[in-house]
Amino acid sequence: MELSLLSFVQIIIACLLIIGLMVGNAVIMVYIERKAAGFIQRRPGPYEVGPRGTIQAICDAMKLLGKQLFIPGNVDWALYFLAPVLAFLPVLVLFLPIPFGKYLTTLQVDDGILLILAFAGLGVISNILAGWASNNKYGLLGAARAVAQSVAYEIPMIMALLAVVFLTGSLNLTAIVERQGTWPWEWNIAYQPLACFIYFVSLVGETNRAPFDLPEAESELTAGFHTEYSGMGFALFFLSEYANMLLVSFVCATFFLGGYRGPILDGFWWTFIKAYAVMCVIVWLRWTFPRVRFDQLLNINWKWLLPLSILNLWVTAIIIKFID
Amino acid sequence: MFKAIIDNLKGLYSLLVGLFITGDFFLSPQKTTHYPRKVDDPETLKSYRGPLELVPADNYGNGKCISCQMCVRACPGHCLTVTKGDKGKEPKVYLYDFTLCCLCAACVESCPTGAIRFSHKVYMVAPTREALHLDLIADLKSRATKIDPMGTKAARLKVAKAEAEAAKAKADAEDAAKAKAGPAGSAGAPA
CATH class of the missing domain: 1.20.5 (Single alpha-helices involved in coiled-coils or other helix-helix interfaces)
Structure with missing residues (x-):
């Protein structure tokens, strides 16, 4: 990987496009999520603003922009303002190695998945900082939960991804996609169904989505770590939450669902279709299941996901050894 | 150990069942009425308990009330005020404070002449608290079809x-x- 002026310009343009994607994704996902919630509860969902409520999310974003930045007393100023920025910035890096299409990758990194996993950890730090700096008991509780949860769920997630890496023999995301075929039974989900399941459960836990949304459990902690944030501070947390959701969906599509390869006409549209299908399933889960208790959450992880992922990895390694 | 595994597999299956239920709901028609553009069929509102109203005895806006004060005594929320008129049995004043009413129907059941009942007014808006202090006689008069x-x-x-x-x-x-x-x-x- 040589960093010339051309690749620098390329990265800048890609980053701008990614920011656009993140914002657009948040707007679209808010609409999809609210509509899905409505339909599942057998009501119309957003309806009034624009045709069928389509510009409701944009209006909400405008409202957030116009809101006063309210700063509670006794906050730690530096950390209070650092936290939302820290939540938002690493997401840009996370999108760099994602292969949207065969040649549509911002940065061809040989250790792509390592980069993603390393920088994904920064999101937790922003949660801790936000909870700590806002000088609020709910915020602090939410932050403590976020740490315990994210640390726990990262391990089976990595184990599940490692099983696929064993199959491919590469950490490069493009290589992983290239190894998979065009048809669904040639994708990694057919070879590693257990790893796919474990990854899916952990991605819900990792992105703090319901039923694992303990760090921001509304009924217990008002809003968890971002209780004291208003206006753009809240908007940045919100944006990074949806961007993280998009990212894990892209990783899921790349690792298990064949990435940009599809039955007809390979291309970036397959990546997007698959990623958004995963997102829709996450939304579906959210409006189906009640929130788990915290001990249940950790039990699921330490007693089931972790042993299963280790077992899966072990069996994969043995099979690869014997076949080779 | 095996029991725990089987229990957990059953739990997973129940999660799947839940997903299918919500998926089914997602595809089924909506149950809510989109109010300003649609209203409910009045037939479905027959059992709705709205604020009280006086039962008309004729088309001229006269009621059946004989000012016996049974409803006033029966009311647990003290939301009724009935004053007898100067001549005859008809009430001069029949005030009803909807903010205090718990819609228990004690007044309706205690009325010897069947002069009060629940209305079916679902679409009701009050800009102030005072707007819910209703004058039932005026309401009855407003519903008269003949002058x-x-x-x-x-x-x-x-x-x-x-x-x-x-x-x-x-x-x-x-x-x-x-x-x-x-x-x-x-x-x-x-x-």
Whole structure:
């Protein structure tokens, strides 16, 4: 990987496009999520603003922009303002190695998945900082939960991804996609169904989505770590939450669902279709299941996901050894 | 150990069942009514308990109330104020504070003449608290379909008597006209 002026310009343009994607994704996902919630509860969902409520999310974003930045007393100023920025910035890096299409990758990194996993950890730090700096008991509780949860769920997630890496023999995301075929039974989900399941459960836990949304459990902690944030501070947390959701969906599509390869006409549209299908399933889960208790959450992880992922990895390694 | 595994697998299956239930709901038609553009079928509102209203005895805006104060005594929320009129049994004042009403129907059940009932007003908006202090007599009068200029029972009886007399006079006149036209008709028939 040589960093010339051309690749620098390329990265800048890609980053701008990614920011656009993140914002657009948040707007679209808010609409999809609210509509899905409505339909599942057998009501119309957003309806009034624009045709069928389509510009409701944009209006909400405008409202957030116009809101006063309210700063509670006794906050730690530096950390209070650092936290939302820290939540938002690493997401840009996370999108760099994602292969949207065969040649549509911002940065061809040989250790792509390592980069993603390393920088994904920064999101937790922003949660801790936000909870700590806002000088609020709910915020602090939410932050403590976020740490315990994210640390726990990262391990089976990595184990599940490692099983696929064993199959491919590469950490490069493009290589992983290239190894998979065009048809669904040639994708990694057919070879590693257990790893796919474990990854899916952990991605819900990792992105703090319901039923694992303990760090921001509304009924217990008002809003968890971002209780004291208003206006753009809240908007940045919100944006990074949806961007993280998009990212894990892209990783899921790349690792298990064949990435940009599809039955007809390979291309970036397959990546997007698959990623958004995963997102829709996450939304579906959210409006189906009640929130788990915290001990249940950790039990699921330490007693089931972790042993299963280790077992899966072990069996994969043995099979690869014997076949080779 | 095995029991725990089987229990957990059953739990996973139940999660799948839940997903199918919500998926089914997602695809089924909506249950809510989109209010300003659609309203519920009035038939479905028959069992709805809205604020109280007086039962009309006739089309002139007169009620059945005899000012016996049974409803006032039965009301646990003290939301009714009934004052007897100067003459007759009809109430002069029938005030109803909807903010205090718990819609328990004690007044409706205690009424000896069946003069009050629950309305089916679902679409109701009150900008202030005072807007929910309702004057039920005025409400009853506003629902009258015929206008009674005098507004008292005696006047109504007088009007009814006058109407009956007018009807009778008309019938007599018709009979007279028939009697007059009868011979002419029989005379004209053979021609």
